[in-house]
Amino acid sequence: MDYQTFEHDVLVIGAGGAGLRAAVEASAAGVSVGLVCKSLLGKAHTVMAEGGMAAALGNVDDRDSWQTHFADTMRGGQYLNNWRMAELHAKEAPDRVRELEAWGAVFDRTRDGRILQRNFGGHKYPRLAHVGDRTGLEMIRTLQDHGVHQGIDVHMECTVVELLKDGERVVGAFGYDRERGRFRLFKAKAVVLASGGIGRAFKVTSNSWEYTGDGQALAYRAGAELIDMEFIQFHPTGMVWPPSVKGILVTEGVRGEGGVLRNSEGRRFMFDDIPDLYKHQTADSEEEGWIYTQGDKNARRPPELLTRDHVARCIVREIKEGRGSPHGGVFLDIAWIKSRLPNGAEHIRKKLPSMYHQFKQLAGIDITETPMEVGPTTHYVMGGVRVDADSQMSTVPGLFAAGEVAGGLNGANRLGGNSLSDLLVFGKRAGEYAAAFARDQQAGVVDEGQVEAVARTALEPLDRQGSGEASYQLQYELQDLMQSQVGIVRNDAELRQALDSLQRLQERVKRVEAQGNREYNSGWHTALDLRNLMPVAEAVTRSAIERQESRGAHFREDHLGKDEEWGKTTLVIRQGADGAMELRRETIPPPREDLQRIIEESQKS
Template sequence: MSDRHPMTGNEMSGSEPGGLERHAYDVVVIGAGGAGLRAAIAAHDAGARTAIVCKSLLGKAHTVMAEGGIAAAMGNRWPEDNWEVHFRDTMRGGKMLNNWRMAQLHAQEAPERVMELEDWGALFDRTEDGLISQRDFGGHRYARLAHVGDRTGLEMIRTLQQRAVQLGIDVFMECTITDLLTGADQGSKKISGAFGYWRETGRFVVFEAPSVILATGGIGKAFKVTSNSWEYTGDGHALALRAGAALINMEFVQFHPTGMVWPPSVKGLLVTESVRGDGGILKNSEGKRFMFDYIPEFFKAETADNEAEADRWYEDKANNRRPPELLPRDEVARAINSEIKAGRGSPHGGIFLDIASRRSPEFIRRRLPSMYHQFKELADVDITAEPMEIGPTCHYVMGGVEVDADTELTGVTGLYAVGECSGGMHGSNRLGGNSLSDLLVFGRRAGESAAAYAAEVGDNRPPVDDAEVKAAQSAALAPFETEGGENPYTIHQELQQTMNDLVGIIRTADELSKAAEAVEGFKERVRNLSVEGHRQYNPGWHLAIDLRNMLLVSECIAKAALERTESRGGHTRDDFPMTDDGWGTKNIALTLNERGDGVELTQQPLPVMPDELKTFFESK
């Protein structure tokens, strides 16, 4: 049988009497953000028959919330900038826990990926000389973020989406993948496809493919206060674990320093770092610009230590000592958290971000149009005339699926991971702007690698195991089999509160142990979930399926954070406040246990950086 699906218009390669829909491809990309789209384009260009499967609508990916810019050492503002400096900034921002090879490739290839976007139609802001404009961001020595006002992520998605549609790549929208299929031979751990369902109808679908690329984003919806959109439920992380891959660095969760705190309906919504990059300063309730009190020893040589020096930097940058508001995000978030805890917070539990006293209304509306409208429409605040109330919000997870630096291949043959659901690139803390260039650089590499493997396999691809498919169906339908059981919304709310209270910015062994214990309790309760109604668009059922993933990644975060007895990057232990050199040489890897009902931890050494790259950190 071959026809067109009534929802998407995509060609259906076959269906079965029981309503199970089947499609066959060489490469299936799960996720349609910047990483997924760039991977799909690369796979298509390499000759693979490629499909994109996304949980939401095409163009609605969370990448649109990356507002500040794309980090790339193009040297358009500072000719002194180059990949070596970008590499050094990235490694130092990650507190040297990054996979050095990923950081190197990222720094070297980011400029070419930005130029490629421009070739495909991206409309960047320009310098006076007509080059792509680049702005300052926290942790970057030079202004290197290519930007489109404060809507860079939106322009990036628009450009990649238009390219994918132009190439004719098949897209399956509003389709959730619940399980990866690893072939009839369970011992081989070779990808044979993916199993999912249409969110509107509840109808099941199987994608047969020897190569699957995970590009599903992050885990933010496991936390109560987050900048993340509803799709970010740790799907790729959990899918990879259940398929046999490992996760690394899961203890490192980035709390963006600036999210909205008022009104409650928008609490956590991102306030771009561009506000600080364009001159915004942080003040407490006493009107003090407090960041000068929180400059770490590691960054003192590069950071202005008084207001006059910081103000001069914004005018001519002659001394190149950045304002403390542009320290890496983990440092700024901890400083804000300290001010709030000390009782110097704003009326709604945040602190103040002020650009109105620093820049003209015309400058603000031109450089930060989205922020101007966001605060005006959602909080009735005119940021050209008054400060914003902001506070830390769960924003990004540095941890993810362990991959090969050059190919993005996981520990499962045929499975690749890229973007926020992959680990290693950012170490213990991500610099702002590195996320978008990460998506482009490694999205392309993953797509090419997946296509090459599919071509190598040819017609000898692993077959889909019908028993696996039936097991996936049974697991998905389980909540309908229980009457009077647990409500998924109640468990989700309790999980979010637990993660917010016990696995937040500042952590202790006692709190982390309680969090891990609570997650175990949630896992027991999830076995008794009950969903009412039918499979046709049923949000409660969708959440029940998502909960399985959120609980798995929450367990990984809590256990890894308890294991790492130091403070580093996005992981701060109140009971171990210092950075421990011994921990600076190893990652924590997590895998699913043999029973499949929990995760196990192992400590493994970091890849050793070559001597020629170590010289970049000497006396600089």
């Protein structure tokens, strides 16, 4: 089999925020770095992040501190979070944000010229450093432009098919380039996974074609453990109309700027159900909610800014009970603020420029005049590769993971804004520790037999032309199945049906075919992506069956409410010796004493 060979000390797979930050750090540590991106450089999903990055800079409200950010993150994650990760994240995020400015990011400013911060769901104080509603673009471009001058080798439009091992240790990866379909062998002393999420396992998603659970599946097949896979974040506000844009994200920033949710009767239905955990933090009148969004420090936040899991479920309730909008969503109204602000329309265009354009161009709607129609969309996976909090190394030596592909920081639900900061904090740590690991290691030996076998597997869909099933069709079926039976509202019977269907689908995936040749052939690429989507979908479904309670993003209509025991339990998945998926429960160690005190204090105020 023909392939090109590349050697790097550290290989980073994925070039969104986490991958770029890891590559920058490893490179600065003096090791050689290869960066593999599935798309062109700078196009990864980080670019879609709108609202901002959470960091307790205290520029807008000086009462903020890492302790409050830590407590907010734990509360949002319903205390299933890896508390050490939540601690590191809250402590280090401010430095990571300031560092971006030193590398050229141009954030929005406060009156006294510092980095401006905005309100977001679940954050006690205005905490999100931002650039209008295109913060992700600013972040990815800053890291990309900084990184290109460091001598990082970038492999664009290249997809990794399998990790390679020498004994227990990961020593490289094997993949293909998208343009010509030629194989590439990457030898590396350490590998960092930064490949993002699994959104393409679902039908309605904010994620692009890239997010097929590659990193989760690569790690799983390499023997690493996955945790918390039942927790999928359905973002409450995706576009619902027109059909072709269904699922595209509408930033939480709309609500942060004063946007309100209404049902078909015009009612602010978010006031109808406020969870106990958040009662004392939530406004009890529309007026109080409004003045909060305008910076009144004594006001409490409006219920639209409750956590994403809760808002999504309230929207589903309104739709199910017949109070939805014409195209099956609810109304998100920002235009109403014109009645409160003299230059309201201009203010909206300035604060939310890309939302304004998105609706104007794709839906023909002027959001300064008309409410948007929105509904939940699959957005983010809280679970992922189990990592050591400090080093981000997985349970397999030499394999690191950072960003969405890693599990732990977010517990049962992620707060908006904690993703971009996660990418920076743990991207840096993964790069730093991977570089140190690489320096301590001799190059491993790549098993030629494994390489040959992987290459043959990758070509099978093309060899099968005319005798198998089309990859797109199989992917659609998987998405339909996951959407309808493993979605926002779950129950045992449907989840078990889904598991059966997945097993039947797996048999058909074994016979997937792709027409044409190896050049830029997305039919073939989709066939290979299915190898990753299938185990990931199975992991989500098995974990969802096992967790018999409702917590955070995991909602079981047959097990309403939280269970104390489950509140201390995490679900761990790994591949057994026989190749079958194994699932076990593990007790979460209690937080360190000082952190426990911070949590308890936060619950009082």
